[in-house]
Amino acid sequence: MDFAFFRCQAEQQFQIAGSMELKRYLVARQKEVDRALDRFLPKESTPPVTIHKAMRYSLFAGGKRLRPILCLAAAEACGGKISAALPLACAVECIHTYSLVHDDLPSMDNDDLRRGRATCHKVFGDGIAILAGDALLTIAFEIAANVQTKRYDLREIFREIATAAGSQKLIAGQVADLEAEGRRINRAQLRYIHENKTAALLTASVRLGAMAANAAQKQLTAITAFGRALGLAFQVIDDILDVTQTSEKLGKSAGKDVAAKKATYPAVIGLDKSRAEARRLTSEAHCALKSLGESATVLRALADYLLQREY
Ligand code: GRG
Numbered sequence: 001m002d003f004a005f006f007r008c009q010a011e012q013q014f015q016i017a018g019s020m021e022l023k024r025y026l027v028a029r030q031k032e033v034d035r036a037l038d039r040f041l042p043k044e045s046t047p048p049v050t051i052h053k054a055m056r057y058s059l060f061a062g063g064k065r066l067r068p069i070l071c072l073a074a075a076e077a078c079g080g081k082i083s084a085a086l087p088l089a090c091a092v093e094c095i096h097t098y099s100l101v102h103d104d105l106p107s108m109d110n111d112d113l114r115r116g117r118a119t120c121h122k123v124f125g126d127g128i129a130i131l132a133g134d135a136l137l138t139i140a141f142e143i144a145a146n147v148q149t150k151r152y153d154l155r156e157i158f159r160e161i162a163t164a165a166g167s168q169k170l171i172a173g174q175v176a177d178l179e180a181e182g183r184r185i186n187r188a189q190l191r192y193i194h195e196n197k198t199a200a201l202l203t204a205s206v207r208l209g210a211m212a213a214n215a216a217q218k219q220l221t222a223i224t225a226f227g228r229a230l231g232l233a234f235q236v237i238d239d240i241l242d243v244t245q246t247s248e249k250l251g252k253s254a255g256k257d258v259a260a261k262k263a264t265y266p267a268v269i270g271l272d273k274s275r276a277e278a279r280r281l282t283s284e285a286h287c288a289l290k291s292l293g294e295s296a297t298v299l300r301a302l303a304d305y306l307l308q309r310e311y
Contacts, residue, residue, distance in 0.1 A: 022301050022302075022305055025298065025301075026069065026305075029065070029068075029069045029072055029073075029082075030064075030065045030069070032072075032082070032086070033065045033068040033069065033072075033086075033089055033090065033093065034060070034065070036086050036087075036089070036090050037059060037060070037090050037093065037094075038060075040087075040090050040139070040143045041055060041056060041059065041139070042055075044056055050124065050128055051128065051131055051132060051135055053124070054120055054123075054124040054128050054129065054131075054132035055132045055135055055136055055139075057120060057123060057124070057132075058097050058100070058101050058114075058115075058120045058132060058136070059093070059094065059097050059136065061114065061115035061116070061117055062115045062116055062117075062251070063093070063096075063097065063115055065093060066202075066234075066306075067089075067092045067093055067096050067201060067202060067205040068089030068090060068092060068093045068205070069089075069302070070202065070205045070206050070209065070227075070230075070299070070302060071085055071088055071089040071092055071205045071206060071208055071209035071212075072085050072086070072089050072209060073206075073209065073298045073299050073302060074205070074206035074207070074208075074209030074210050074213075074223050074226075074227075074299065075209035075210065075212050075213040076209075076213075076295065076298060077209075077210075077219075077223070077289070077292050077295045077296040077298070077299050078209070078210045078213035078214075078215035078216075078219045078220075078223065078292075078295070079213055079215075079295060080209075080210075080212055080213020080214065080215075081213075084147070084148065084149070084212045084213065085147075085208070085209045085212035085213065087143050087144055087145075087146040087147045087212075088144055088147055088157065088161075088208040088209065088211075088212050089205075089208075089209070090143050091140040091141070091143045091144040091161060091208075092140070092161070092201065092204065092205045092208065094136045094137070094139055094140040094143065095136070095137060095140045095161070095164075095165050095170075095201065096201060097136050098132075098133040098134070098136035098137040098140075099133075099165075099170060099174075099201075100114055100115075101119075101120045101121075101129055101132055101133040101136065102129075102130070102133040103174070104119040104120065104121065104129075105121055105126060105129060105130065106121070106126065108174075108178070109256070109260070111252065111253055111256070112253070113247060113251070113252050113253050114251070114252050115251050115252070116251035116252075117251075120132055120133075137165065140161060140165075141158060141161065141162075144157055144158065144161060147212055149211060149212055149214055150214050151211075151214040151215070152211040152214070156211070157208065157211060160204055160207060160208055160211065161204065161208070163204075164200045164201050164203070164204035165201070168196075169196050169200035169201075170196065170197065170200055170201055172196045173192075173193050173194070173195070173196030173197025173198065173200065174197055176189070176192060176193045176196065176197075177193050177197055177262070177263065180193065180262075180263040181260060181261055181262060181263075182261040183263075185263045185268070186268070187268055187269065189263070190263050190264075190265065190268050191232070193263055194231075194232055194235040194236070194265075195228070195231070195232065197235070198231055198232075198234060198235035198238070199227070199228055199230075199231025199232050199234070199235065200231070201231075202227055202230060202231035202234060203224060203227030203228050203231050204227075205227070206223045206224075206226060206227040206230075206299075207220065207223060207224055207227060209223075210223040218291065219291075219292065222288055222289060222290075222291050222292055223288075223292075225284075225288035226285050226288040226289050226296075226299060226303075229281050229282070229284040229285035229288060230281070230282070230285040230302075230303050230306065232281050233278050233281035233282045233285060233303070233306065233307065234306055235265075236265045236274055236277050236278040236281065237278050237306065237307065237309065239257065239264035239265040239266055239267075239274060240265070240266060240271065240274050240275065240278065241254075241309075241310070241311065242254060242255065242256065242257045242258075242264065242266075243255065243257070243258060243264075243266050243271070244271075245310065245311065249310060249311050250311050251311065265277060278307060279307065282303050282304065282306075282307045285303045286300055286303060
């Protein structure tokens with residue numbers, strides 16, 4: 001497949017001055033990402049149709065597109081164009097969706113609801129859901145291969161993606177999470193799970209955006225520190241929402257962490273301390289962006305938005 005013809009439809013500039021502007025920004029970027037994903041993914045009618053239907057079913061189920069939006073915003077913060085970062089933004093969303101499809105399987109979290117609808121294996125069966133996850137992981141690299149950068153070559157980009165999704169990051173977090181079920185773990189062990197299961201892919205998302213923008217080393221270092229703090233804050237908030245929100249609001253089964261005796265921040269340090277920790281990590285994310293000045297306004301607004309999110 002040749003995606004070289006693909007160009008972003010609008011290099012729309014936003015002034016983020018309040019929550020309404022940010023909402024408008026998010027909707028515009030979500031549409032941009034959805035259009036690009038639609039171009040990159042094989043059509044449902046492409047044989048074998050079952051697998052392409054299953055991949056599209058999960059990918060277009062109404063996810064927030066947070067990781068791709070962060071990737072695009074990081075590219076802008078480093079002086080790049082979102083069109084240059086779009087293949088990498090789509091690649092991280094494919095990896096994220098693969099991890100959700102596999103996480104929902106009966107042999108993992110055994111969930112019936114994701115993104116407000118029946119999980120992939122409930123609709124297509126376990127076998128096709130496993131293959132849809134595999135295919136989403138694989139196509140991420142095919143899509144990422146469309147990126148054109150000067151400072152970073154494709155090997156570095158692929159290494160970045162493979163490391164974040166691999167056995168010492170995303171999968172390491174999932175392994176530790178599975179092994180912690182029903183056991184008492186301490187705060188350091190919990191942080192290890194969250195750093196790998198959640199923060200690694202969020203960090204890679206912003207780093208890839210910066211790399212697509214040919215970021216200088218100093219910019220990449222700032223973006224990396226931002227990604228780590230934001231990624232951890234995101235998971236602490238996710239843990240809080242699991243105990244404070246309904247399934248309808250979340251679009252996934254609420255209260256699942258408690259029922260499955262999962263290692264979460266509220267379980268280990270309590271709800272109030274978890275909220276304080278999320279605020280502390282968000283301000284750490286802000287500090288990391290200091291050297292980027294005005295160009296990182298959107299990233300700052302996104303960090304604040306995520307702290308206040310309700311789903
Ligand atoms: C199966 C290798 C493998 C990993 C699974 C993604 C994951 C690891 C587990 C799912 C459960 C969980 C709490 C993951 C942490 C990351 C997270 C909060 C995912 C949900 O991300 P959102 O809220 O989801 O961005 P949407 O649907 O909006 O994209």
